[in-house]
Amino acid sequence: xxxxxxxxxxxxxxxxxxxxxxxxxxxxxxxxxxxxxxxxxxxxxxxxxxxxxxxxxxxxxxxxxxxxxxxxxxxxxxxxxxxxxxxxxxxxxxxxxxxxxxxxxxxxxxxxxxxxxxxxxxxxxxxxxxxxxxxxxxxxxxxxxxxxxxxxxxxxxxxxxxxxxxxxxxxxxxxxxxxxxxxxxxxxxxxxxxxxxxxxxxxxxxxxxxxxxxxxxxxxxxxxxxxxxxxxxxxxxxxxxxxxxxxxxxxxxxxxxxxxxxxxxxxxxxxxxxxxxxxxxxxxxxxxxxxxxxxxxxxxxxxxxxxxxxxxxxxxxxxxxxxxxxxxxxxxxxxxxxxxxxxxxxxxxxxxxxxxxxxxxxxxxxxxxxxxxxxxxxxxxxxxxxxxxxxxxxxxxxxxxxxxxxxxxxxxxxxxxxxxxxxxxxxxxxxxxxxxxxxxxxxxxxxxxxxxxxxxxxxxxxxxxxxxxxxxxxxxxxxxxxxxxxxxxxxxxxxxxxxxxxxxxxxxxxxxxxxxxxxxxxxxxxxxxxxxxxxxxxxxxxxxxxxxxxxxxxxxxxxxxxxxxxxxxxxxxxxxxxxxxxxxxxxxxxxxxxxxxxxxxxxxxxxxxxxxxxxxxxxxxxxxxxxxxxxxxxxxxxxxxxxxxxxxxxxxxxxxxxxxxxxxxxxxxxxxxxxxxxxxxxxxxxxxxxxxxxxxxxxxxxxxxxxxxxxxx
Amino acid sequence: xxxxxxxxxxxxxxxxxxxxxxxxxxxxxxxxxxxxxxxxxxxxxxxxxxxxxxxxxxxxxxxxxxxxxxxxxxxxxxxxxxxxxxxxxxxxxxxxxxxxxxxxxxxxxxxxxxxxxxxxxxxxxxxxxxxxxxxxxxxxxxxxxxxxxxxx
Numbered sequence: 001x002x003x004x005x006x007x008x009x010x011x012x013x014x015x016x017x018x019x020x021x022x023x024x025x026x027x028x029x030x031x032x033x034x035x036x037x038x039x040x041x042x043x044x045x046x047x048x049x050x051x052x053x054x055x056x057x058x059x060x061x062x063x064x065x066x067x068x069x070x071x072x073x074x075x076x077x078x079x080x081x082x083x084x085x086x087x088x089x090x091x092x093x094x095x096x097x098x099x100x101x102x103x104x105x106x107x108x109x110x111x112x113x114x115x116x117x118x119x120x121x122x123x124x125x126x127x128x129x130x131x132x133x134x135x136x137x138x139x140x141x142x143x144x145x146x147x148x149x150x151x152x153x154x155x156x157x158x159x160x161x162x163x164x165x166x167x168x169x170x171x172x173x174x175x176x177x178x179x180x181x182x183x184x185x186x187x188x189x190x191x192x193x194x195x196x197x198x199x200x201x202x203x204x205x206x207x208x209x210x211x212x213x214x215x216x217x218x219x220x221x222x223x224x225x226x227x228x229x230x231x232x233x234x235x236x237x238x239x240x241x242x243x244x245x246x247x248x249x250x251x252x253x254x255x256x257x258x259x260x261x262x263x264x265x266x267x268x269x270x271x272x273x274x275x276x277x278x279x280x281x282x283x284x285x286x287x288x289x290x291x292x293x294x295x296x297x298x299x300x301x302x303x304x305x306x307x308x309x310x311x312x313x314x315x316x317x318x319x320x321x322x323x324x325x326x327x328x329x330x331x332x333x334x335x336x337x338x339x340x341x342x343x344x345x346x347x348x349x350x351x352x353x354x355x356x357x358x359x360x361x362x363x364x365x366x367x368x369x370x371x372x373x374x375x376x377x378x379x380x381x382x383x384x385x386x387x388x389x390x391x392x393x394x395x396x397x398x399x400x401x402x403x404x405x406x407x408x409x410x411x412x413x414x415x416x417x418x419x420x421x422x423x424x425x426x427x428x429x430x431x432x433x434x435x436x437x438x439x440x441x442x443x444x445x446x447x448x449x450x451x452x453x454x455x456x457x458x459x460x461x462x463x464x465x466x467x468x469x470x471x472x473x474x475x476x477x478x479x480x481x482x483x484x485x486x487x488x489x490x491x492x493x494x495x496x497x498x499x500x501x502x503x504x505x506x507x508x509x510x511x512x513x514x515x516x517x518x519x520x521x522x523x524x525x526x527x528x529x530x531x532x533x534x535x536x537x538x539x540x541x542x543x544x545x546x547x548x549x550x551x552x553x554x555x556x557x558x559x560x561x562x563x564x565x566x567x568x569x570x571x572x573x574x575x576x577x578x579x580x581x582x583x584x585x586x587x588x589x590x591x592x593x594x595x596x597x598x599x600x601x602x603x604x605x606x607x608x609x610x611x612x613x614x615x616x617x618x619x620x621x622x623x624x625x626x627x628x629x630x631x632x633x634x635x636x637x638x639x640x641x642x643x644x645x646x647x648x649x650x651x652x653x654x655x656x657x658x659x660x661x662x663x664x665x666x667x668x669x670x671x672x673x674x675x676x677x678x679x680x681x682x683x684x685x686x687x688x689x690x691x692x693x694x695x696x697x698x699x700x701x702x703x704x705x706x707x708x709x710x711x712x713x
Numbered sequence: 714x715x716x717x718x719x720x721x722x723x724x725x726x727x728x729x730x731x732x733x734x735x736x737x738x739x740x741x742x743x744x745x746x747x748x749x750x751x752x753x754x755x756x757x758x759x760x761x762x763x764x765x766x767x768x769x770x771x772x773x774x775x776x777x778x779x780x781x782x783x784x785x786x787x788x789x790x791x792x793x794x795x796x797x798x799x800x801x802x803x804x805x806x807x808x809x810x811x812x813x814x815x816x817x818x819x820x821x822x823x824x825x826x827x828x829x830x831x832x833x834x835x836x837x838x839x840x841x842x843x844x845x846x847x848x849x850x851x852x853x854x855x856x857x858x859x860x861x862x863x864x865x
Contacts (some may be wrong), residue, residue: 042796074809074810074811074848075810076810157837177836199807201804201805202807202809203811204741204809204812205803205804205807206795206800206804207801208788208809208815208816209788209795209799209800209804209805209809209814209815209816209819210748210788210791210795210800211747211748211787211788211789211816212748213747213748214812215750215813217747217750217751218747220747226742234801246811250731268730268734268738268742268743269738269741269742269751270730270731270734270735270738270742271731271753274731274733275831341811341813341847342750342752342758342760342811342813342814342845342846343750343752343811343813344751344752389811389812390811391750391811391812391813391814392810392811392813392847392848393811394847412774422754422755423752423753423755583744585811612807613807616807616810616850616853619849619852620810620848620849620850621849622849623849623851624848624849627849643759644755645753645754645755646753646755646758646845647753647755647757650842651845651847652839652849653842653843653851654842654846654851654854655838655839655842656851657849657851658861661851662802690788693746
């Protein structure tokens with residue numbers, strides 16, 4: 001098993017040609033209207049005249065080459081997509097080569113976001129493999145003059161068991177390419193899966209551990225220049241600048257300005273890093289210069305008096321609260337946080353008269369190309385985009401501000417340029433997870449039933465800060481969910497599990513408060529709500545009650561819920577990206593402080609593709625959820641972030657991660673999302689366990705600033 | 714500008730740079746050794762870790778003028794065939810997610826194992842705690858160091 005990064009489709013064609021003939025399938029993995037593969041002759045490929053999106057090729061030496069179109073940022077798509085194709089093909093995994101595809105119009109949904117790649121492409125990938133297998137078997141059957149039905153494929157060979165005949169895929173590829181393409185094919189029964197559901201190692205491991213140039217930061221082109229940009233802080237705009245000293249520094253080629261930016265162009269990264277600090281720039285006020293204390297005041301005033309948009313209304317909430325035996329209220333707040341992937345933003349752009357070449361790490365390559373096209377008034381078909389591996393994304397690289405900057409800069413200086421953001425540029429440059437405050441209210445009747453529920457979200461550039469159709473909606477007769485938004489110059493964007501990365505904590509912590517007030521076990525309380533939703537659903541329900549029930553029950557069982565004497569446990573469950581994850585946190589007290597010892601995570605993401613990859617996503621999601629809930633925040637003074645690098649912005653480290661035990665529900669459902677769903681429940685499980693241990697509710701993130709984490713002197 | 718002759722991965726390489734240029738940028742921009750990564754630039758995350766005379770060193774704050782005749786080893790030079798016990802363990806345990814920090818993680822671990830071939834889990838954690846992995850692959854990093862140490 002090897003992987004290869006190509007520079008272009010041309011290289012792929014060249015490589016295919018070198019392997020000499022063979023079956024080349026071009027198939028529309030991704031567009032629903034064309035899920036039936038078609039055979040492409042080598043001559044058509046050589047002519048570069050192929051009207052398809054992605055390619056599965058089988059060379060005469062038996063090498064199976066599979067293109068992986070989606071950006072890889074650690075979610076393991078470059079391994080799991082090809083596994084699905086290889087499974088149905090009955091390929092020998094050791095003979096599979098994986099290539100990262102560049103942006104190509106023919107791909108559908110060539111992006112990384114929303115935990116949607118495998119759910120979206122599952123059937124198309126399987127169909128692609130199964131169709132090639134059908135043709136290989138048909139070719140063998142023809143050669144042996146036996147019925148296809150008597151032949152089977154396994155491990156890169158077609159077999160005829162009655163006669164013991166056997167031919168490799170490589171031997172058959174040529175003949176198979178002449179077999180008519182079947183309109184429909186039989187997919188494997190999941191009980192026969194050999195690869196899917198098993199642990200298969202990341203195909204790029206060797207390159208990663210030997211330091212091969214995989215990432216955008218590693219890209220180099222002869223003749224390129226390096227650039228960094230000084231950008232205004234939030235609410236400011238450029239007034240004037242003096243670049244005389246900067247320009248006189250060694251290695252500096254030029255200093256140019258566009259869109260309130262001052263860009264320093266030079267021969268090496270260090271030279272521009274140093275020279276940029278010597279720019280003399282005057283900014284002037286362009287909008288409000290907001291500080292965290294302004295936001296704190298805004299949250300309180302908007303919570304009471306803001307103009308709210310109603311998101312969902314069931315029954316008569318006012319009556320429910322008027323008639324309540326008990327009303328519980330809880331408010332929760334989170335700060336802005338930065339995505340801060342390890343690899344800072346960067347992109348290569350070469351804007352020439354005959355077209356534009358873009359190279360680098362983006363989660364949304366098609367959108368990047370469209371934005372560059374619009375900006376430079378150059379048609380999309382004159383723009384190529386080569387995808388590199390992404391050193392993390394977490395949503396930051398859904399936005400392509402760094403791509404358009406690189407393109408604009410290249411068009412101004414008329415040179416190929418690699419634009420680099422420093423870590424400080426990244427952390428102060430915006431598109432953060434929005435700061436949000438929630439107010440929850442619950443009405444209980446005299447028997448402890450939840451009869452009324454209110455949620456108001458107030459967010460700064462958050463859009464709708466609620467997920468109004470999520471649990472517990474549907475289980476409560478009288479419910480009102482609304483939201484208020486404050487528009488700010490501080491920019492925000494999707495951050496892994498957008499909105500739910502904090503909403504899930506707040507909601508699951510509040511439900512724990514309500515269960516406590518009702519005198520009910522938190523697990524049973526949730527199961528009772530789900531039973532109510534099943535028995536007499538209220539309004540629209542977008543989650544699957546049975547799937548949520550099953551992860552709750554399994555998490556309770558696996559964690560020994562309610563049976564442990566030596567630890568305090570907290571429970572949480574959340575539905576997002578079509579998947580269900582329940583978590584239990586075990587907390588102990590050490591020297592008067594709570595310590596998270598272990599987190600159990602039970603996930604229902606349907607069929608698991610790469611088992612180890614799935615475990616990594618869940619563990620990474622839990623660590624990410626715990627780390628940011630515990631430690632991370634960005635605060636602001638007059639539009640400037642107080643934290644600009646890892647010395648002041650705290651990320652979780654090795655010694656702070658608890659043991660994590662993962663389980664998956666095996667229910668045979670087609671895959672649902674997994675890159676994000678394990679993150680949202682973690683904060684709630686931890687906060688609820690800490691309540692159990694200390695009697696104190698955590699209502700604000702980062703937890704580390706809350707009283708329970710302050711040592712008593 | 715001045716010409717610096719550096720001993721990198723067993724070869725003598727030279728770069729014409731300013732004295733204060735961090736070794737990281739000499740490696741990356743001038744010598745084409747991009748396996749060593751830039752992330753924070755202020756010695757807080759460990760992505761840029763290389764060996765200078767066998768010691769794990771944050772190359773992003775280590776000026777080229779301080780290197781002298783020291784032997785510099787980068788991830789590209791850790792082993793000839795990419796088969797150092799740590800590199801094998803990283804594959805066997807399937808440590809990486811995005812992979813960007815892993816060269817620095819491996820170089821930090823390699824310096825540890827050179828000094829202390831059989832570290833305890835506590836010793837591994839103390840050493841590796843300075844290296845940030847944004848994907849949160851910490852459990853596997855720890856386990857891979859342990860696995861590699863068992864094979865040395």
